[in-house]
Amino acid sequence: MAEEDNEDKTEGQEIINNVVEKLWQQKEEGTDKTYSFSTEEKVPDQRTEKVERKAEKQEVINEVMEKRNEKYQMLKEKDLNSNSLxxxxxxxxxTIFVSGAKKCGTKTLIRFFGHHPQIIRGFMEAPFRSTGDQEKDMENYLSHLWIMWKSKGPYYDNPRKIRELRAANKDFFFMAKxxxxxxxxIITFIEENPDFxxxxxxxxxxxxxxxxxIVCDPVHRLLSDFKHVTSVWTEKENAINRKFLGxxxxxxxxxxLTFDQMVAKYLPxxxxxxxxEKTPEVNEMFVTGHxxxxKRFFLGDDALIDSKNGIVLDGGKLKTEPWKVFQDLEKKLNLEPYFTEDLFEKREDGxxxxxxxxxxxxxxxMPDSKGRTKLSAGQTAMSEETEKMLREFYxxxxxxxxxxxxxxxSWNL
Ligand SMILES: Nc1ncnc2c1ncn2[C@@H]1O[C@H](COP(=O)(O)OS(=O)(=O)O)[C@@H](OP(=O)(O)O)[C@H]1O
Structure with missing residues (x-):
């Protein structure tokens, strides 16, 4: 399950996160031991584990969605008709979906680009969860979006921004990850249910x-992903996905294993x-960088997004010249110019x-947890041999x- 940003907590989000956390805790304390740590003597059949992993994830998603739905309904009833916006x-x-390869800077893009006066920003991830009941899934997705669109934080106020943009007769976008x-x-559902x-x-x-x-250097991305899945369980005691990453x-x-050892073992x-077959998650970790x-989404006969609306963005540039990335986006989205170099300041870690x-x-x-791949003095990220093998692979x-x-x-091919 994807982690949600902890920034800018609103009442609604807090309630919802608490529900999710409680459910996971109950699961941990319960009798289901699918995820209990295996011992050397009793090596579980990995294929069975894979099926169980999937089934348990689905079960938790269904439960969480059920609980969330109750909370959403409660919150919605409170606001229904009280305020037309x-x-x-x-x-x-x-009206803008941000997606892309994990670890390529999607969160940074959403958070910083959200400062543009014509962008209404979703402040947390907006996953579309499937429980099997499509209409309910869509309701849940819309409710989750609603919590984001109506939110106010320490330095932003989405409803006010929307009202002001409308009064000024300006175009604007709703942006979510x-x-x-x-x-x-979502697109297929809307096509099939145009009146929903x-x-x-x-x-x-x-x-x-x-x-x-968003894309980025696939070799660096793999390292970042590796650091994430090998460190998050020690960094965050209550992380929702601690179970999968223990x-x-x-x-x-x-x-x-070290990164070099992991690549030597799994790349072949x-x-x-x-x-x-055995560890599809590891396979996914490697092939994400392809x-x-x-290509599938923006081009060809089965493209879901009109090719003129698909933007491939090099996330590597967010680290070096973010203003250029945003200026380029302003042009592509036909927005008024807002971003300049003086809007950015480097913090101590670069x-x-x-x-x-x-x-x-x-x-x-961005929170300090971003930037895991920064190295302390004397550390090397990977051996030359590993880097060479990976560059060749990608x-x-x-x-x-x-x-x-x-x-x-921005990366060397
Ligand atoms: N300004 C700024 N501040 C912090 N981090 C920045 C920034 N710009 C880009 N990045 C890079 O974003 C990388 C994390 O990407 P994501 O947010 O897509 O990661 S995640 O998949 O959602 O966990 C993260 O990767 P790691 O360095 O490996 O942690 C950063 O390199």
Whole structure:
């Protein structure tokens, strides 16, 4: 289960997060031992584990969605009819989806680009969860979005921003982070159920909705992903996904290996596809860097997003020249110019923060947990041999991406 950002907690989000946390705790304390740590003597059958893992995840998702739905209904009833804008926002889909490869800076993009005066930003992830009941899943997704659209934080006030933009007659976007698998389900659902959302915007929503897909150096991305799955359980005691990432995780069975050892062990298995059956999560970790979705989603006969609305964005540049990334996006989205270099300031660890005007907090920075791949003095990220093997593994797909989308990517091919 994806972690949600802890920034800017609103009442609604807090209640919902508490429900999720409680459910996970109950599961941990219960008798179900699917995830109990295996011992050397009793090695479980990995294929059975995979099925059990999937089944348990689904069971938890269903339970969480059920509880969330109750809370959403309660919150919605409170606001229903009391305020026409808040009621209207209950039906609002994103008009920009941000998706992309994990660890490529999606959260940074959402958070910083959300400062643009024409962007209404979802402040947490907006996963589309499937329980099997499509209408309910869509209701839940819309309710989750609603919590984001109506939120106010220490330096932003979405409803006020929307009212002001409307009064000034300006175009604006609702931006949320949802994975492409979810976007796929949402678009298909809206096509099949055109009357489900009763709002004018929905008639040409599909032809207008944008998708920013973030990519980055696949070798660095793999390292960052590795650091995440091998460290999050020690960093965050209450992390929702601690179970899947524990010291004897069966999903990522390399918690005690170095990055070099992990690559030496698993890259050959990824290449000959023998890893796929036993540990699909590890396979996914490697192949994410092949960046197939933009081609599938934006081009070809089965494209879901109109090619003029699909934007492939190099997340590596968010670390070095974020203002250029945002200026480029402003042009592509036809927004008024807002971002300049002086809006950004480097913090001590080298990552940029963005300036906020007229507030006690003058800078908006990503939480410290971002930047796991920073190294302390004397540390090397990976051996030259590992880097060479990985560059070779990713070379062709990166070249393909450059040629297909006419890009100049920031990493060495
Ligand atoms: N300004 C700023 N501050 C902090 N972090 C920044 C910034 N710009 C880009 N990045 C990079 O974003 C990487 C994390 O990407 P994601 O947010 O997509 O990760 S996640 O998949 O949602 O966990 C994160 O990767 P790691 O360094 O490996 O943690 C950062 O390199």
């Amino acid at each position: 808040l009621t209207e926002l209950m039906q609002q889909l994103p 949802t994975a492409n698998s979810g976007i796929n389900k 959302i009763e709002a004018d915007y929905v008639t040409d929503w599909k032809s207008k909705v944008k998708n920013i897909f 010291p004897d995780s069966s999903a990522f069975p390399f918690q005690k 298995k990824v290449k000959d596809r023998s890893v796929f 960046f197939g979705p933009p 990552y940029y923060c963005t300036r906020i005007f007229n507030h006690t907090e003058s800078l908006d920075c 070379k062709k797909s990166s070249e393909d991406l450059e040629n297909t989308f006419d890009l100049k990517l």
